[in-house]
Amino acid sequence: MKLYSDRCAGCEACVNACPYNAVTMQGGLPVFSDACNLCGACVEACPSEAIERPGNGGPAVEASPHRGIWIFGETKDGQPTRVVLELLAVGRRLAEKTGQDLGVVLAGDRLGTMPQNLIAFGADRVFLVEHPDLAVFRDEPYTAVLAAAIKQYRPSILLFGATTTGRSLAPRLAARLRTGLTADCTALDIDPESGNLLQTRPAFGGNIMATIMCPVNRPQMATMRPGVQKPATRDGGRTGEVIRLETGPSLLLARTEVLGFINRNEEMVNLEEASVIVSGGRGLGCAENFSLVRELAALLGGVVGASRAAVEEGWLPYAHQVGQTGKTVSPRLYIACGISGAVQHLAGMQGSDIIVAINRNPDAPIFKVASYGMVGDVVQILKSLIEQL
Ligand SMILES: Cc1cc2nc3c(=O)[nH]c(=O)nc-3n(C[C@H](O)[C@H](O)[C@H](O)COP(=O)(O)OP(=O)(O)OC[C@H]3O[C@@H](n4cnc5c(N)ncnc54)[C@H](O)[C@@H]3O)c2cc1C
Known part of the structure; x- marks a missing residue:
């Protein structure tokens, strides 16, 4: 002090x-x-x-030249990840509220038309760093390259997806920039009085929602859960600016080398990006009955989710869990089979467009959020749906 x-x-x-x-x-x-x-x-x-x-000051913030809202442009297989598109939708709203530009900082190699694509999805400016050493994400060079860009352009807000990459990069960068970070936000807004970023996330095991501000240091940094916001829509007519950033050997130093990727043998599931999810809960009664859930999901071109109870029974691996301590999803169609609708489960799926609930108890809480409800034995109903489809 x-x-x-x-x-x-x-x-x-x-x-x-x-x-x-x-x-x-x-x-x-x-x-x-x-x-x-x-x-x-x-x-x-x-x-x-x-x-x-x-090194701060209350008043110094107001006088601070920090300006602009930036999103980290995480990529996968040559495309921006879905959470980047979700952040672009959120960032656009924040940019309009504050009268600031929306930027995406994009690092990688041979990114082709991706900057123009990000502009079409809502970015005003894309800060682009291309180098073969950045082709695959590694913490050290990505942190150094982003820190240099942030020090040069001084954005006021910096957002990441709460993905494995975002959760690794954002805290390292926050420490480097000596600023705060709110992890795993489910909502972001602007405080009308101070203009600070309002970062909302569940706290104390999900029993309260905490809204956190970073009033002193800049940039204000947050990671946002994938799947809690709708992605931005593409407008091919949008125009913007692509700013190429220089990089050099000192920024690209790394103690790690990526030798290759090995897919884990267990069933891969990408719940966050699925447009149809069929989820099973304890009401299915046994692991074998999950074959009906799988069959229905396959018929609908979807993937299989599960409640925590089903995961704890050992019927499906944790990767399938939907909810507060699992994945947050927002598919076009979510079918909940034998799931009661506990608040922790709803926290992960109530953003779905259409929710169909199957439960033998007409008073099950899941029916409060369901667009369509089927009351009856889940096994019988699943068999009949599969037969009809
Ligand atoms: C901190 C914390 C975090 C949590 N995180 C999560 C989370 O991420 N995800 C999550 O899902 N839960 C989570 N939970 C657990 C949550 O509170 C519930 O215990 C859990 O969701 C219940 O799972 P379920 O609905 O499958 O089972 P149950 O609550 O046992 O419900 C089973 C349902 O199946 C119905 N049923 C039974 N038999 C049949 C049948 N033959 N035909 C039709 N319907 C039938 C019953 O009527 C009942 O509604 C968390 C809890 C805590 C405390």
């Missing part, structure tokens, strides 16, 4: 305010120990405005 000793009245309000006992008085002035984590409680408690966080 920075102390303006000429303003300090020696009142000890900071000592009393500190939740970490990190402030003691010496010679009539406060001294901050290593236990201080810059929480700012003393700044707020000080009646004479004699304390400031180092």
